[in-house]
Amino acid sequence: MKILHTSDWHLGKLFHAVNLLEDQRHVLGQLIAMVEDEKPDAVVVAGDVYDRAVPSAEAVDLLDWVLTEIVDRLATPTILIAGNHDSPDRLQFGSTLLKKNGLHVAGRVHGDLTPVRVGKDGNEGLLCSVPFLEPAMVREYLNDSSITTHEAALRAITRRFRDMVPVGAPSVLIAHAYVAGGSPSDSERTLSVGGADQVPADCFDGFSYAALGHLHRPQNVSSPRVRYSGSLLKYSRSEAAVAKSVSLAEIGADGACVVRELSLVPRRDVREIQGLLADIESGACADGNSDDYLYIKLLDTTMPVNAMSRLRVRFPNAVDVNVSTAIAATTGATQGKSLRSLDDITLFDTFMKAATDHELTAEERKLVAATIETTASAEVAS
Numbered sequence: 190m191k192i193l194h195t196s197d198w199h200l201g202k203l204f205h206a207v208n209l210l211e212d213q214r215h216v217l218g219q220l221i222a223m224v225e226d227e228k229p230d231a232v233v234v235a236g237d238v239y240d241r242a243v244p245s246a247e248a249v250d251l252l253d254w255v256l257t258e259i260v261d262r263l264a265t266p267t268i269l270i271a272g273n274h275d276s277p278d279r280l281q282f283g284s285t286l287l288k289k290n291g292l293h294v295a296g297r298v299h300g301d302l303t304p305v306r307v308g309k310d311g312n313e314g315l316l317c318s319v320p321f322l323e324p325a326m327v328r329e330y331l332n333d334s335s336i337t338t339h340e341a342a343l344r345a346i347t348r349r350f351r352d353m354v355p356v357g358a359p360s361v362l363i364a365h366a367y368v369a370g371g372s373p374s375d376s377e378r379t380l381s382v383g384g385a386d387q388v389p390a391d392c393f394d395g396f397s398y399a400a401l402g403h404l405h406r407p408q409n410v411s412s413p414r415v416r417y418s419g420s421l422l423k424y425s426r427s428e429a430a431v432a433k434s435v436s437l438a439e440i441g442a443d444g445a446c447v448v449r450e451l452s453l454v455p456r457r458d459v460r461e462i463q464g465l466l467a468d469i470e471s472g473a474c475a476d477g478n479s480d481d482y483l484y485i486k487l488l489d490t491t492m493p494v495n496a497m498s499r500l501r502v503r504f505p506n507a508v509d510v511n512v513s514t515a516i517a518a519t520t521g522a523t524q525g526k527s528l529r530s531l532d533d534i535t536l537f538d539t540f541m542k543a544a545t546d547h548e549l550t551a552e553e554r555k556l557v558a559a560t561i562e563t564t565a566s567a568e569v570a571s
């Protein structure tokens with residue numbers, strides 16, 4: 190059985206006020222081509238299909254397009270589960286009708302939990318869908334007042350599925366959760382406060398493969414068969430160095446599992462560059478595509494005027510400009526101390542030293558003192 194595992198599409202997401210729909214369409218086109226080439230027995234989307242509980246019409250249209258291509262044109266069964274960004278009830282809409290056509294949607298836990306059987310004769314397997322679980326939702330569903338944590342909720346649901354899977358049979362548990370030991374980035378919304386959202390990897394014991402969503406970096410947690418495919422695109426600065434991919438899991442009749450990563454190539458990459466403004470403007474840091482989404486760190490010792498508008502001439506999709514570490518260090522060094530305890534000249538001197546590594550000369554001190562005095566007397570006069 191061959192499963193194409195992807196997650197965290199976040200369709201309709203805004204990235205620094207840029208609508209990513211075209212970027213998402215671009216990589217979803219690659220995903221469709223992978224389904225054509227690899228002919229998996231199922232495609233699994235492990236939650237956060239949309240970025241918002243009420244997605245834009247354009248985001249809904251994009252999902253309609255990609256599902257029609259995969260489920261209808263390529264006749265590949267597809268499983269969608271809700272993540273913490275999705276509305277369980279809205280995603281659930283039409284699920285009974287859709288499953289007759291090979292689209293299996295789990296927005297919330299309801300009714301009887303039933304695994305989906307996929308694969309060809311002699312190489313079949315069971316797919317068990319666990320949408321993002323709020324403990325209160327599971328407490329009500331199972332009528333079990335002891336369920337108060339994410340771990341208890343997940344264990345209660347996975348136990349039910351485990352009881353339906355014959356021992357050793359090829360099986361995939363699909364879930365949207367934060368597995369302890371996983372490495373987060375800056376674009377996941379926390380599931381609950383204070384680490385109470387984390388679940389142990391042994392919740393997935395007894396399944397051939399756990400196809401996970403929530404963490405946006407592609408990664409295994411504790412074992413190659415407990416895996417996050419990672420998000421469709423880089424959705425934060427912290428992901429600049431992490432390439433995105435989908436995971437192709439091949440599960441043998443004995444339940445043994447081998448996973449390959451298939452790369453996604455973005456329309457515009459997210460990158461970090463640094464240098465002096467003049468060098469960056471003149472193209473000295475011109476590696477890569479100038480259309481990329483860039484986080485730019487300026488190493489200038491003085492704050493350049495209109496830095497962002499100047500940078501956008503060469504890099505129209507620059508999303509953030511940061512000043513040099515020297516200037517940032519000054520801010521950091523003065524934090525916690527009372528700035529009012531320093532006289533104006535000493536304060537300015539401290540800043541200059543941190544920003545330029547030079548103390549004021551006697552002549553400069555005089556100039557600064559005179560300027561401060563003129564400014565102060567002008568303020569008194571006005």
Ligand SMILES: [Mn+2]
Pocket residue numbers: 197199236237272274376377378403404
């Ligand atoms: Mn997500």
